Amino acid sequence: GLNLTDIQGDIVTGMTKNRETFLFFGIADAPSFKSKLRSGVLPLITTAMQMTKNSTQPNTLVNVAFSHTGLGALNVSDTLGDGAFTGGQLADAGNLGDPGTGHWVSQFVGTSIHGVFLLASDTDANVASTVNTVTTALGDSITQIYTLQAAARPGAEQGHEHFGFLDGISNPAIQGFDDSPLPGQASVPPGEIIVGETGDPFISQRPPWAIGGSFLAFRQLEQLVPEFNKFLTDNPIRAPGFTDQQGSDLLGARMVGRWKSGAPVFLSPLADDPALGADPTRNNNFTYALNGSSTSSSTDQSRCPFSAHIRKTRPRADLGLPENTGRHILRGGIPYGPEVSDSEAASNTTSTERGLAFVSYQSSIGNGFQFLQRFWADNTGFVEQNTGFDPIIGANKGANRTVGGLDPTDPSRTITLITDFVVSRGGEYFFSPSLSALANTFTV
Ligand code: N7H
Numbered sequence: 362g363l364n365l366t367d368i369q370g371d372i373v374t375g376m377t378k379n380r381e382t383f384l385f386f387g388i389a390d391a392p393s394f395k396s397k398l399r400s401g402v403l404p405l406i407t408t409a410m411q412m413t414k415n416s417t418q419p420n421t422l423v424n425v426a427f428s429h430t431g432l433g434a435l436n437v438s439d440t441l442g443d444g445a446f447t448g449g450q451l452a453d454a455g456n457l458g459d460p461g462t463g464h465w466v467s468q469f470v471g472t473s474i475h476g477v478f479l480l481a482s483d484t485d486a487n488v489a490s491t492v493n494t495v496t497t498a499l500g501d502s503i504t505q506i507y508t509l510q511a512a513a514r515p516g517a518e519q520g521h522e523h524f525g526f527l528d529g530i531s532n533p534a535i536q537g538f539d540d541s542p543l544p545g546q547a548s549v550p551p552g553e554i555i556v557g558e559t560g561d562p563f564i565s566q567r568p569p570w571a572i573g574g575s576f577l578a579f580r581q582l583e584q585l586v587p588e589f590n591k592f593l594t595d596n597p598i599r600a601p602g603f604t605d606q607q608g609s610d611l612l613g614a615r616m617v618g619r620w621k622s623g624a625p626v627f628l629s630p631l632a633d634d635p636a637l638g639a640d641p642t643r644n645n646n647f648t649y650a651l652n653g654s655s656t657s658s659s660t661d662q663s664r665c666p667f668s669a670h671i672r673k674t675r676p677r678a679d680l681g682l683p684e685n686t687g688r689h690i691l692r693g694g695i696p697y698g699p700e701v702s703d704s705e706a707a708s709n710t711t712s713t714e715r716g717l718a719f720v721s722y723q724s725s726i727g728n729g730f731q732f733l734q735r736f737w738a739d740n741t742g743f744v745e746q747n748t749g750f751d752p753i754i755g756a757n758k759g760a761n762r763t764v765g766g767l768d769p770t771d772p773s774r775t776i777t778l779i780t781d782f783v784v785s786r787g788g789e790y791f792f793s794p795s796l797s798a799l800a801n802t803f804t805v
Contacts, residue, residue, distance in 0.1 A: 363537040363551055363558065364573060365410035367795045371424045371479055372555065372575045372722045373409045373538050375529065375693030378422065378481035379513040380488050383579070383718060384495070385468065385789070386503040388434040388475045394502035395435065398425075399804035401498025405491070406796060409538065421482040421491035425799070426577045426791035431475030435803055441556075442566030445726035446576055446790045456731065457785065458739045458756025465787030466581055468507035474789050477579065479720075481695075485512075509581060511697035511718040523584045523696055523715050524613070524753075524782075527623035527638060531645050531675065533689040545645035547675070549689045554722055561724045562687065570802040573795030575722040578690075578730035580788040582754070583716040586701050589613075589782040591709040596776070598768055600631070607632070615767050616752040618669030627665040630769070650678035659745055666766030667744040670753040674733050679744045688737075690721040690729045716786070726790055749775060754783050 365373075388394045407422040427435070429447050445453055449472050454462055462470050478495055482488045488510075496505065513519050522528045533549040534542035537558075542548045550560025557564060557572030597608025598615075611631070614620045620629065622638025627647045629637055637643055649657040649665060649672060657678040665672055672679065680686055698715025705712055723729025737743050738751035741763065749755075750762040762778045794803060 363409070363535075363555070364795075365413065365538070366408050367573045367797050368409040368555065369424045369426075369575075369793050369796070370407040370409050370412040370422060371481075371577075371693050371720070372691065372793055373535055374412045375532065375691065375720070377529070377693075378695075379483050379519070380485055381479060381481040381511045381695045381718070382488050382492055383509040383511065384478040384480065384492060384505065385474045385507040385509075386476055386478070386499075387473050387506050388431065388502070389504050390502045391434055391436065394499065395804040397499050397502050399800065402495055403796070403799055403804065405495070406799065408796060421480055421487045423491060423495065424479040424793060425476060426479070426793035427476040427803070428472070428474055428789050428791050430472045432792070434475050437802060439568035439571070440566070441568070441571055441792060442563040443576060443726055445731050446792060450578075450580075450787065450789045453731065453790075454785075454787070455758075457734050458758055459785045459787075460756075460759030462787060464583075464784055466507065469581070469787035469789060474506055477577075477789070477791055509697055509718055511695040514696055514700065518700075521621065522717055523586050523698070523701075524589055524617075525621045526613075526617050526619060527621065528694070529692070530619070530623050530641075531671065532691055535691070543641050543645060544643070545647060547684055547689055552724055553687060553689055554691050554724055556724045558724075560687075562728065563725060570798040571792075571794070574798060575691075575724060575793050576726050576729070577791040577793050578719075578721045578723070578726055578788070579791065580719040580730075581697075581716065581786040582719050583711075583714055583784040583786050585711050585780065585782050585784065586715065587705045587709045587711055588780055590706075592778075592780065592782070598770065600770055611769075612767060615666050615669060615769070616764075618665055618671035625665070625671075626669065630664045648678040648682060649676070650682070654678070655682040662766040662772045663769050666764075667748040668750065668752060668755075668764050668766050670738075670751050672744060673737050673748075673751040673755075676737070676744050688728055688732055690723045690733065693720040693722065694718055695720075714786075716783070719788070722793070747775070750778070752776075752778060752782075756781065756783075756785065 533547040551558035552561030593609040620633035622635040624634040624638035749764040
């Protein structure tokens with residue numbers, strides 16, 4: 362079974378707190394960093410075991426992960442068997458469809474970020490106090506390069522991302538950690554998420570100390586919320602009997618594949634169903650196929666477009682059941698930035714940055730995050746011919762994006778998006794090591 366006391370907690374559950382700070386750092390003095398990390402920070406690292414019960418979770422959850430250049434700074438020279446990680450995310454910007462790095466946060470342009478601390482809690486005060494504990498313990502053995510403070514949205518929007526859709530519904534259940542998946546939840550071999558475990562396709566290339574770790578893909582994804590809303594307002598689906606508002610809501614839901622409540626459009630094709638959205642036993646219980654078939658229709662988009670974000674990124678029966686794609690990721694992202702102001706809403710224009718601090722874990726970046734973005738979201742021939750781009754995250758290096766299937770009254774109609782509603786501000790690839798690797802390989 363999995364050694365839950367050896368695996369960092371964010372990997373298996375996402376830290377699922379209301380506040381999270383990402384502290385990106387450089388290692389200024391490796392010997393000093395190692396000894397201070399070991400004595401001052403290692404005892405604070407939250408394990409997967411601690412995450413299994415509320416009573417064992419500390420006030421602030423702390424995880425740490427290192428970039429490829431960070432491993433170099435620590436003289437950890439083994440090859441991890443992941444080309445995207447070795448190259449770093451900057452070198453991957455073109456593969457991910459980013460329009461260059463002009464929109465990237467400047468600190469991500471380069472390879473000077475050696476690692477990231479993830480600190481999560483329910484209050485700003487707890488996070489700030491633990492940030493202080495960690496940075497004080499490490500002193501000038503690190504340089505603080507960049508900090509992103511993220512927070513769940515307030516009130517009724519809690520758990521919803523900035524476009525307004527409930528997030529965090531569908532994550533795979535890792536066999537050996539969660540053996541009672543909810544209806545419709547993917548159940549994946551542990552090695553799909555955790556390096557060196559059963560089902561890791563690159564298991565033979567891993568150094569022993571890498572077992573129990575996972576690759577973390579971090580992306581700061583800005584969301585142009587007033588612009589997205591304006592697009593929906595301007596392009597309502599003209600379905601019989603629909604008001605403009607209903608037509609706009611339907612367009613948004615078909616872009617995502619879920620209504621704002623989380624209800625899947627495949628199960629509720631014409632209107633939101635908040636009770637369905639809120640019910641974990643039902644809100645993920647669909648395959649895109651009908652009547653228990655193991656394959657979906659290759660032509661029928663009446664219930665859900667092939668281009669819908671959740672269908673692009675997890676095609677379920679489109680690739681046949683049982684679902685053994687080997688391309689599941691475990692998402693642990695959280696929104697950042699303020700609510701839309703009245704003046705932004707009135708002008709349909711973003712003036713203050715907001716978005717998603719995207720985090721995904723996988724045993725292979727090339728099979729996980731990178732594959733989903735590059736070969737599914739950005740591939741106009743996936744899920745079927747003429748599917749077009751994923752309208753939420755699909756990226757075409759800044760050029761227009763065609764999207765098929767959004768209009769159920771005319772499935773052959775293509776909609777051209779001239780604005781990217783999600784704008785990459787860059788990020789980095791990291792390796793989140795096991796606790797024993799931190800103690801035995803990273804800090805000696
Ligand atoms: Fe997505 N959104 O608000 O539209 N995502 N995502 N994502 N995403 C999901 O089912 C969103 C991004 C996946 O199992 C939901 O948990 C936004 C990237 C996967 O059926 C919503 C951004 C990648 C799933 C959003 C963003 C993915 C998923 C429904 C960027 C990978 C699960 C909630 C700002 C490359 C699919 C849920 C499944 C779900 C949104 C980014 C992947 C609402 C706004 C970059 C695998």
